[in-house]
Amino acid sequence: MPETIIESCSVKRLDILNEKGEADESLLPPLSDEQVKRLYELMVQARTFDHRALNLQREGRIGTYASILGQEASQIGTVFAAGKSDWVFPSFRENGVVFAKGQEMYRILLYWGGDERGLIAPDDAHIFNVSIPVGTHILHAVGAAMAMKYRGDNAAALAYFGDGATSEGDFHEGMNFAGVFKAPVVFICQNNQWAISVPREKQTAAKTLAQKAFAYGFDGIQVDGNDVFAVYKATKEALDKARGGGGPTLIECDTYRMSDHTTADDASRYRKKEQVEAWKARDPILRLRLFMEKKGLWNQEYEKSVQTAAANMVDEAEKKAEAVERANPSDMLTFTFKTLTARQEKQMRDF
Amino acid sequence: MPETIIESCSVKRLDILNEKGEADESLLPPLSDEQVKRLYELMVQARTFDHRALNLQREGRIGTYASILGQEASQIGTVFAAGKSDWVFPSFRENGVVFAKGQEMYRILLYWGGDERGLIAPDDAHIFNVSIPVGTHILHAVGAAMAMKYRGDNAAALAYFGDGATSEGDFHEGMNFAGVFKAPVVFICQNNQWAISVPREKQTAAKTLAQKAFAYGFDGIQVDGNDVFAVYKATKEALDKARGGGGPTLIECDTYRMSDHTTADDASRYRKKEQVEAWKARDPILRLRLFMEKKGLWNQEYEKSVQTAAANMVDEAEKKAEAVERANPSDMLTFTFKTLTARQEKQMRDF
Amino acid sequence: MPTMNMVQAINLALKEEMQRDKDVVILGEDVGRDGGVFRITEGLFDQFGPERVMDTPLAESGIVGTAIGMAAYGLRPVAEVQFMGFIYPAVDQIFNHAARLRSRSRGRYSASLVVRTPYGVGIKSPEHHSESSEAHFCHMPGLKVVVPSSPYNAKGLLISSIRDPDPVLFLESTRLYRMIKEEVPEGEYTVPLGKARVVQEGKDVTIVAWGSMLQRTLQAVAGTGAEVIDLMTLNPFDEETVYASVKKTGRAVIVQEAPRTGGFGAEIAASIAEEAMLYLRGPIVRVAACDAVLPLPKLEDYYMPTAARIQKAVEEVMKY
Amino acid sequence: MPTMNMVQAINLALKEEMQRDKDVVILGEDVGRDGGVFRITEGLFDQFGPERVMDTPLAESGIVGTAIGMAAYGLRPVAEVQFMGFIYPAVDQIFNHAARLRSRSRGRYSASLVVRTPYGVGIKSPEHHSESSEAHFCHMPGLKVVVPSSPYNAKGLLISSIRDPDPVLFLESTRLYRMIKEEVPEGEYTVPLGKARVVQEGKDVTIVAWGSMLQRTLQAVAGTGAEVIDLMTLNPFDEETVYASVKKTGRAVIVQEAPRTGGFGAEIAASIAEEAMLYLRGPIVRVAACDAVLPLPKLEDYYMPTAARIQKAVEEVMKY
């Protein structure tokens, strides 16, 4: 009985659209021109929002903010593949995801402005609270997916997190529960190469994050996270598989955090300009534009209209957010329990 | 740019000694006859101790006890490969491991009898406290290994845990730290197929536990956990690699818990006799005996001498344990901090 | 009316709530075929199947974290943590998420779930199997903490907890599991959360206790003029009942199983010292475990409050 | 003597201890090249290298758990948890292992390590970045809890904590980090653990505070007859100093940043009500945050105790 091989796995990577805007037609997902345009417009809107939020923070009109610059394809491509009944479980950096899933933009600004009302999502949008404690919400996504399965709903959960989150115990426990209960959940790991100042290679000795799925008995795949077609295709297939009872999938979106970690961070302390420059060339919006231009779906005035529409949308959101009257201090007591305790009623008088 | 394979892994299994006592000579580790006998004697002593402890519990002379019956090869084979300077980090089921590493047997009885003094290990034995919270001590082993590396000591740490422990967040965080810091640690997972009433296949959807190492960028291997030669060989190689700066290894010992989970458990509620019977045939001690018989290392009177020696050893331990005078109640205060707090001094008067 | 012990009463509450409401599901380690290490979920796996009585992998944060997701989706999960000494890995999910979900989303979501766990010294179990850590959880707004002291209130309180719109930590004393039998009605009844009960009336001294310490207190002061209050819910606790009694007796003793410093008894004492001070004749005395790491079984009897120490405390306050 | 803020003082303490003792190592998230999100470890990575200033993966239980292993092996790790709101995943390692290691092994092993973490409201940071959860950790025998209130005692207390043979949780108020500058000696000095200091002498009322609340208290009662005590160490706290003052003033107010119910102020009040009751003229009043989930920045000023509420509490006790 010599040494025998009893199990093996291989990790796939999917690339469809390159930096020059050239696509591998054989892999291109079946998207109508309208859908492609919609993807482009959502990505532009997400970036426009992000840019504005950074300015508002500088002006002191909102608090610390986490930019999504460079991750638009990973965020919009994944959520675009989701159906209405699917749920998203965002981390703090999913501004593009929650907006594309139906969260009102002004509420996203409210949240970063330090107001809980920014987390109130529309009833039918199926957006869970943003989670700040890294990795913890992965378990909520898995639990919700288990509930979907229990109820026989035709829905799946998308859990969003970063490369750093894969080091947390909750990532492990969530992935393992998902595998054991074959929960309809898709794990979207936006590997933006950094966890604040810690580079991807110091986060784990594994060559890829996708391969971590093998430890839980289901598939993991790495996609070019700046390639919206690859991101969309992988997510669509994973969601269909999940809803069909095929269990979970881990998707590693290979992307890059172009900004500082948050407005409270200074990335120049720990990473080289060269690296950032190199990734500029891989911009997710630029390459989609080049692709659309080739297909005759993009021209200057289309660009102008898209930019103006996005700017107006963000203007609206900003106005609406600033128009919201200050919250009542007593709200913090009112919403702690369903009903106030005797002690809390006394404390109400302090306001 | 079609789909590409960017990483792959395969999981090896090592079998050397089969149930008939036949060994694959090409894989047999270089052990002297004396060493083979020593392995056998240690396994018999471990089983004799285990048997006695179960009786003492039945007679109410010690508390709840966790039996190692069936896991003797996994416990003795691994620790036999360890050097004096190597540290072991045991879970609650490592009675064989800690005894073979140098813990006085009577202390093991003291511990199960509910006396902290049972955890005092000899200075040079390098045995860490038994850990009851499942999986938590994996991190201590990794931290100690990081310290060994920092100090440049020629030593490694062995972390012992079960199949169930692989589901805990601390297992994940420990494995990941070990990979990132290339810590000199060997992870010994005794997969005894059960975590109390939860069977291995419900613990994780992964086909093997060994493959989980791939998620952390280092090697995992499965060995026949009832084959003391395979267990020893894999551990020896992993320890040499660790001390040589090669980083961690995960070893899955494929074995079986022949007894109830503990004396507080009734396994007949959740598992079939047939399964237990099937594993009886794979007994780790029996097959080593058959091997030794073929080699002329075993005969009836040798067996008798080994059994008597083991019985005497356990008699001694039992006498010594029962002779230990009752601990002073104030010990619980004395050892909480290095020095008593003012409040604790007051509380001393309550005794 | 059938008489039963606390194990049977809790099992009955779970069974009846699961029959009543398909959204009630159970998850935890060994809660399925094995029926739980204390047999609390005995028979439920066979009756309701693996979809509603889920044996989970060995991961406490995973158990509570997935339960939060289930609750957010609309289920009413009852999660079991096998022993309170193993609840710590789930503290992050309980504190940072379960307790905050409603507030963070301004009512949009809530985590109406129950986390059940056996607690306390007294069955000579191994290390980490005897904790009484209730105080940690009473300092987390948004989380309710319930501790039954008898089979009857255990059933009624658990039903209330399962139906409560907010997360509830439900603590079950292992010492009480099989100690007391009493009449427990079949079928639905509830014992309200947030209300204490006066178990023994008296004029001399108010003794506040909960869970495992109630029985011990009753043994210690049976037939005396002590008034004994069983809090039952620790957070929010029934201030009115406590203050009313202290104002009547002018003396207060608090009995807790946990180590003295920072235990929940401190909150009761501090509240009395703030709200009923002018009625007090003398010191408020706490009877508690000593400030030591919880010992292994050989010393555990010296660790926790005894009837003698409760009596001593009463004598002390009666001096005033 | 150089004047510095708390960030500089803590950084200096770390640097000097690392120079003194090769066994002192630092680990945590972003403590290396980045120097920590508050720059506490600035410059240490360059001076001592990656072997002694370790950027870890993003895992709090991993950080504290490996630190325990290092300590057991003989090192003196100083672990950083980036914010107190993220310490909960490490609670199991702190409670079940760090605090118990000495007792479980009857002195054979011990976990002499420091867990540093920034705490408290006041820098308008996002959710989970403003907790003040000290009370949980003061109810764990075997663990010491230290909270400096100024640069000078921050340095002296941290040096004592690093050299202490037992595990220490070291809490740093983010509001204080850059608020106060004072003279801090270069070189070695220690401030003993377990000792409080009387910051303002007075005869009228004893006010007990710690960490971030000390400054606020001093502002509130400057120039009055209030005696202000800075606990500095919460567990074990300096009972003698507190009781002596209360016996002198006959009145007590406790100020804590955390929510009222179950906070550490309850332990102080309960201890006074037990040990100094007969000297009290009236109620012991606690000034604390309300029993609400910690709000986002827009409401945080309404949440925590204000100077006005501290003054109101003093007026109240002065009625007696």
Ligand SMILES: Cc1ncc(C[n+]2csc(CCOP(=O)(O)OP(=O)(O)O)c2C)c(N)n1
């Ligand atoms: C449990 C926990 N620990 C620490 C932090 C502080 N923190 C916020 S974001 C972050 C890095 C996250 O990195 P990653 O998961 O890659 O997500 P990214 O920020 O890159 O999107 C850290 C350490 C936190 N929010 N939660």
Ligand SMILES: Cc1ncc(C[n+]2csc(CCOP(=O)(O)OP(=O)(O)O)c2C)c(N)n1
């Ligand atoms: C954190 C934690 N949760 C639960 C328990 C209760 N418990 C003790 S042993 C055990 C099963 C362990 O299974 P495994 O890891 O396979 O080890 P084995 O008992 O089979 O040796 C459980 C759930 C515990 N000790 N620690």
Ligand SMILES: [Mg+2]
């Ligand atoms: Mg990242």
Ligand SMILES: [Mg+2]
């Ligand atoms: Mg097992």
